[in-house]
Amino acid sequence: MAxxxxxxxxxxxxxxxxxPTRSLLMLIAMSIGVAAVIILTALGEGARRYVGNEFxxxxxxxxxxxxxxxxxxxxxxxxxxxxxxxxLTIEDAIALTRTPYIKRIAPINVGQANVSWHGxxxxxxxxxSNVDLLEIRHWKLSxxxxxxxxxxxxxxxxxxxxxxxxxxxxxxxxxxxEWIRIGDRRFRVIGILGxxxxxxGVDVQETIIIPIATAQQFFNTSSLFRLLVEATHxxxxxxxxxxxxxxxxxxxxxxxxxxxxxxxxxxxxxxxILKTLTYAVGGIAAISLAVAGILIMxxxxxxxxxxxxEIGLLKAVGASSNQVLLLILAEAxxxxxxxxxxxxxxxxxxxxxxxxxxxxxxxxxPLWASIAAVSVSLLTGMIFSLLPARRxxxxxxxxxxxxx
Amino acid sequence: MIRLEQIHRDFQVxxxxxHALNNINLNIxxxxxxxxxxxxxxxxxxxxxxxxxxDQPSSGHxxxxxxxxxxxxxxxxxxxxxxxxGFVFQAFHLIPRLTAAENIELPLILAGREAKQRxxxxxxxxxxxxxxxxxxxxxxxxxxxxxxxVAIARATIMQPEIILADEPxxxxxxxSGNDVLQILESLNKEGMTLIIVTHDAxxxxxxxxxxLMQDGQLASDNLSSRARAE
Numbered sequence: 001m002a003x004x005x006x007x008x009x010x011x012x013x014x015x016x017x018x019x020p021t022r023s024l025l026m027l028i029a030m031s032i033g034v035a036a037v038i039i040l041t042a043l044g045e046g047a048r049r050y051v052g053n054e055f056x057x058x059x060x061x062x063x064x065x066x067x068x069x070x071x072x073x074x075x076x077x078x079x080x081x082x083x084x085x086x087x088l089t090i091e092d093a094i095a096l097t098r099t100p101y102i103k104r105i106a107p108i109n110v111g112q113a114n115v116s117w118h119g120x121x122x123x124x125x126x127x128x129s130n131v132d133l134l135e136i137r138h139w140k141l142s143x144x145x146x147x148x149x150x151x152x153x154x155x156x157x158x159x160x161x162x163x164x165x166x167x168x169x170x171x172x173x174x175x176x177x178e179w180i181r182i183g184d185r186r187f188r189v190i191g192i193l194g195x196x197x198x199x200x201g202v203d204v205q206e207t208i209i210i211p212i213a214t215a216q217q218f219f220n221t222s223s224l225f226r227l228l229v230e231a232t233h234x235x236x237x238x239x240x241x242x243x244x245x246x247x248x249x250x251x252x253x254x255x256x257x258x259x260x261x262x263x264x265x266x267x268x269x270x271x272x273i274l275k276t277l278t279y280a281v282g283g284i285a286a287i288s289l290a291v292a293g294i295l296i297m298x299x300x301x302x303x304x305x306x307x308x309x310e311i312g313l314l315k316a317v318g319a320s321s322n323q324v325l326l327l328i329l330a331e332a333x334x335x336x337x338x339x340x341x342x343x344x345x346x347x348x349x350x351x352x353x354x355x356x357x358x359x360x361x362x363x364x365x366p367l368w369a370s371i372a373a374v375s376v377s378l379l380t381g382m383i384f385s386l387l388p389a390r391r392x393x394x395x396x397x398x399x400x401x402x403x404x
Numbered sequence: 405m406i407r408l409e410q411i412h413r414d415f416q417v418x419x420x421x422x423h424a425l426n427n428i429n430l431n432i433x434x435x436x437x438x439x440x441x442x443x444x445x446x447x448x449x450x451x452x453x454x455x456x457x458x459d460q461p462s463s464g465h466x467x468x469x470x471x472x473x474x475x476x477x478x479x480x481x482x483x484x485x486x487x488x489x490g491f492v493f494q495a496f497h498l499i500p501r502l503t504a505a506e507n508i509e510l511p512l513i514l515a516g517r518e519a520k521q522r523x524x525x526x527x528x529x530x531x532x533x534x535x536x537x538x539x540x541x542x543x544x545x546x547x548x549x550x551x552x553x554v555a556i557a558r559a560t561i562m563q564p565e566i567i568l569a570d571e572p573x574x575x576x577x578x579x580s581g582n583d584v585l586q587i588l589e590s591l592n593k594e595g596m597t598l599i600i601v602t603h604d605a606x607x608x609x610x611x612x613x614x615x616l617m618q619d620g621q622l623a624s625d626n627l628s629s630r631a632r633a634e
Contacts, residue, residue: 002516003513003514003516004513004516004518004519006519007513007519011513014501014502014506015501017501018500018501309495309497310497310499312497313497313499314510314514315458315482315485316456316458316485316491316493316497317485317486317491317510317511317514317558317559318482318483318485318486318487318511318514318515318562319482319486319514320478320479320482320483321478321479321482322479323482323514397458398453398458398459401458401493401497
């Protein structure tokens, strides 16, 4: 004696339509749960991709060198004595150019200074670097020229200014060839940077770039802030990194006192962090699915007690306990399925709206999140309707029919 | 075809045990028409539920067609209810969201019959009970008499051997009550065993065999004068 599944479905669907308010409530709870998982994981995933995009705009095949050691390489006399790391100097940078693995090197010093021209002035981030910076960072000039290709250690009073600085200081007047004052020194403007976007916190359009040697005099330092190294191609990244470490160790009397990170490694770290974050928010959102499950259980319990007479009747006309169980379970599962599908639609609609509102932010829910959300919702629907369904199946038909 | 041997049914009410049925011995032949009467609490409904396999005896044997049904599994009992027994209730017990035709179809669905076959059976049942034009009405669009006719159609759709009616006219006016009784009686004439539980002496009188219950026991069990004459 087995019912056709089509008949089971039809009966359950009729039962759901018979109580529209409670069915709708459960649907909403379920779809909010599923939508929450999708939206939150889409945000997490979006953040991951966003960071990825930001990094690739930083430059390709990039190796970053900075002074000081961020991880201990075992115990050695210098760590015991708490020695301060040696400076990373311009000479170090020059030494690194002697290998085929490295295509470009841009030493960097960063500082802030007051900039003025004809009475208008403002605080600006000053970057000291060389000609290679433009190519390494994929920046574009809107007019004029970048720092000239000269001896890296030679100071000159040239400046390339960001587009916004140009606007603020010069307005519509021409800036190329003009002399501006940075701190107490005068610089001649030779180019204007047109690139958009930020690279790690600094808006390109709001910076001024001057030759590295000038910047070191200006900030009164001999130590570089960073060395940006571009490997010749992707496969050269690792040998280039090795070369950098070796060369600097030799130059620093055998001390490994610099930190060398490849862009890939940094990116991988961020990737890992943001992936974990995505799993975490997805998990938190999944809790709302459990809440929806509990709601389903409660409403189904009420439904069973509302429909005791019906269940008694089903038994009187020959339904076995298992058939009653099946009918009630089918009802809950049907609700879960419809809820999950509308949750999927709702979630995707919201992420679509987010993408429209923030075109830079790729808020796409990962596939695993959609699959997990739907299967968790079906599973909770199943688990939490077992209790009401069992209660219905075990109803005493005599009592049920007499309205107890 | 129905045999009850030393049937007891005890209920625990608080810390008291109530003997709803006390040593019932009863033989019912195929195609008999029996009324069970008695005051409230005399055990007549309990007896009917027991015969209908909705309830289990505390002790004793119950045989249908010489098969001991008290030892059957719950699933087997449900199958027996589905195939051999039809219930008609005072409160009709139609499912409100389903149409007349869908209510009648229910036992067929539970039995796993094909849709095409079901449709045919339901159509014939509707026709036999004069409900063709009410097939797609919901119960709340039907009169009491019509509702009970739908319930009878549902009870008989599986061609059961036994019809158990618990106060079938209790919620009906005199005329539709009479209609319903006539339908049940014509089914009895076609060979279905009919057992009616009722308060109403007038209804009870119409049966061939009158059983009177008192305090969970059979107080009397008489054939009607007409049946005796036959």
